[in-house]
Amino acid sequence: MAVIATIMNTATGQPIQKMTFERMPKPWVSLNLENGELVTADRVVVGKPAPGKFITPVEVWVTPKTSG
Numbered sequence: 442m443a444v445i446a447t448i449m450n451t452a453t454g455q456p457i458q459k460m461t462f463e464r465m466p467k468p469w470v471s472l473n474l475e476n477g478e479l480v481t482a483d484r485v486v487v488g489k490p491a492p493g494k495f496i497t498p499v500e501v502w503v504t505p506k507t508s509g
Contacts, residue, residue: 446499
């Protein structure tokens with residue numbers, strides 16, 4: 442089952458994009474953003490699903506060198 446994660450900017454706290462992973466992303470995962478920039482995860486946060494829901498929110502926090 443694929444994991445849909447929100448990529449978050451550590452500096453601003455704003456979401457950058459959504460990304461699909463085949464498995465749960467590891468805390469040291471490296472990924473390419475939509476703008477082509479290669480970033481490494483600062484941390485991966487796995488939340489609790491809402492009551493009655495199955496999907497767990499996953500956030501991957503990164504620090505991009507470029508803004509936006």
